[in-house]
């Protein structure tokens with residue numbers, strides 16, 4: 001299953017009244033990979049969170065397929081994320097005391113038993129694909145690169161239609177970063193998922209289908225990747 | 227002004243006195259209910275604590291005013307499946323009520339059934355005992371049967387509300 | 394009064410142990426139902442375990458606080474029951490006490506617990522009428538007032554010694570007027586001699602009986618009562634020491650024990666009366682409730698005292714629960730604060746799309762686990778506290794107190810668990826109301 005994205009008049013305003021994000025229009029084809037770049041503090045993470053329906057005071061429309069997230073109550077948005085969105089956060093956010101496998105299969109803890117099995121085997125599969133062979137070890141002993149992989153495995157384990165990744169290669173060396181982004185793109189493209197990846201790293205967004213640049217909460221440039 | 231006060235006082239006094247008479251009359255009325263006498267045995271001040279449970283203890287003062295000994299053998303009431311004489315006993319530190327099949331009362335002597343001593347234990351009560359109401363119990367002393375009203379006192383009472391009166 | 398009354402009534406046809414087990418379950422039911430509703434369909438425990446482990450020292454402190462408050466609470470309540478049983482057990486040999494009219498409680502303390510006080514004496518004629526009454530199997534004078542080294546000396550008869558201690562652990566019964574049989578806890582050896590002092594405690598006059606010496610000839614079994622620290626001597630000797638007639642006519646002056654001659658009977662503060670049958674004891678009590686004598690069952694006096702203490706016990710139980718709930722509330726407030734440390738993880742779960750009830754169940758299970766472990770550890774602390782307090786009380790009063798936790802305490806703990814586990818819903822709600830993105834970025 002694939003999902004396309006349509007944004008209409010998306011605006012996020014801080015409590016102070018400051019405009020954080022203003023996207024009048026954006027369309028993303030199902031199964032495409034979008035890179036998001038821009039200076040620090042420009043609103044890239046805010047943009048990504050809006051796409052996941054995590055920003056409470058966003059206005060406008062963020063429509064994945066047929067579902068306009070911004071018009072749904074919090075519970076339905078959570079259900080949509082659970083079903084259709086995999087997220088990779090800027091700083092991993094893993095449960096340090098759990099094993100890599102348990103972290104990757106985290107969503108199994110709150111899904112129905114049949115689904116849980118699928119999530120667990122998918123998590124193992126992705127971990128193996130990403131080269132994590134010691135899934136039983138607790139992640140507090142993992143390196144930054146390994147944590148990044150576990151975080152990606154967690155996003156992919158429930159086989160979502162959409163992957164939202166915030167700086168998936170930050171703090172990795174060149175070689176590791178390249179290998180990781182290749183793996184991620186392969187996993188995403190194999191199954192026709194839609195990917196939105198925020199990154200400072202030109203090596204990441206040159207591999208995407210399309211790249212937008214956000215400056216001061218607005219889309220400054222929007223171009224196909226070379 | 228002074229006259230008006232005196233009249234009011236006089237009126238008040240009459241009402242109070244009237245009430246006093248009335249109250250006394252009432253006490254006298256159920257007085258008869260508190261003492262039952264048959265064949266030289268007198269039962270006074272039967273009472274029990276209010277309860278919603280299925281067992282209750284009935285207390286009563288028994289006096290043998292006859293010339294010969296009598297034996298308290300048990301009791302009967304419509305309100306309970308069984309009624310037995312019991313006595314509090316210390317058995318190795320447990321204070322428990324033990325059934326006493328027979329209790330002789332010597333001629334001219336008194337036997338007081340009171341809390342933490344002797345009592346008639348009712349088991350299988352068919353209705354709750356409600357404070358202020360009363361029920362009837364038949365105390366068996368050999369051939370003599372005493373039918374007495376049992377006054378239901380509060381759940382925490384430790385004596386009959388008229389205890390201390392001389393009958 | 395007792396909110397569990399109707400429940401007990403509904404199940405009174407069951408065996409006692411089954412009733413108690415049912416009540417325990419019913420008390421735990423709210424906790425089980427809430428737990429079931431909160432957790433149903435989810436598997437929060439690996440996360441809860443991870444969170445518990447992450448802050449293990451803080452959690453241990455919380456568990457410790459709950460355990461100590463629960464333990465001391467139930468320990469004290471068990472103690473109260475242990476004390477009641479201990480005092481009643483110590484009074485067990487004393488079927489019926491006959492004394493001169495006065496305070497039953499004063500006489501109970503003096504004759505049963507050997508806390509002597511000045512009381513009027515019963516005359517020889519009175520003693521005679523008691524000893525010869527129908528169904529009396531034992532009528533022993535209890536003549537207290539002298540002491541040796543803070544051990545009370547009590548004058549009585551060989552029959553009384555046998556009543557207290559059917560067999561002697563050491564030595565033999567007294568045969569001469571200067572022989573003494575000691576309680577199990579008296580620090581004297583067989584063959585030791587001592588001089589009695591007049592009075593007991595602060596009022597003691599050491600030289601009053603300087604010319605007299607007792608010899609220890611036997612030792613009684615432990616009774617778990619102040620009688621373990623007593624010295625029993627022939628009542629004849631007590632009278633002789635005080636320069637009185639010795640209970641027997643001059644031509645029979647060497648006799649020990651009953652029958653006594655009323656004309657030579659100087660008096661005794663109390664008489665222990667025993668009959669084989671319960672009814673006979675009650676008949677004797679009725680017979681000796683007269684103008685000259687007071688007759689009472691120590692057990693009945695204790696039961697009245699316990700009845701008075703019943704309210705105290707209820708107040709104590711309520712106070713114990715309140716204290717425990719207060720401590721747990723403190724712990725839960727601590728948890729709300731601790732939740733800030735978990736805020737990012739909880740926000741992560743919600744960002745990933747975990748249902749609110751799952752996040753709720755994680756927080757609640759976390760708190761409930763602390764409460765449950767704390768309460769169970771509290772039962773252990775309670776056993777320990779009860780044992781320690783028992784030992785102290787026994788040492789202080791010579792009344793053997795064996796307090797141990799039983800069903801009432803388990804019921805209390807079950808009620809406590811249910812109550813606080815409901816309270817634990819509060820931090821769970823609070824955790825849900827936190828802003829996701831703010832927590833995620835922190």
Ligand SMILES: Nc1ncnc2c1ncn2[C@@H]1O[C@H](COP(=O)(O)OP(=O)(O)OP(=O)(O)O)[C@@H](O)[C@H]1O
Pocket residue numbers: 014015020038039040041042043044045046047090
């Ligand atoms: N709740 C909020 N209230 C006010 N300002 C906010 C709020 N959330 C974010 N901001 C501000 O909005 C701006 C955009 O933040 P955002 O995290 O989206 O930037 P970013 O582009 O992801 O930056 P970086 O590359 O450093 O991650 C920042 O200046 C941030 O301080």
Ligand SMILES: [Mg+2]
Pocket residue numbers: 044045046090166
């Ligand atoms: Mg960012």
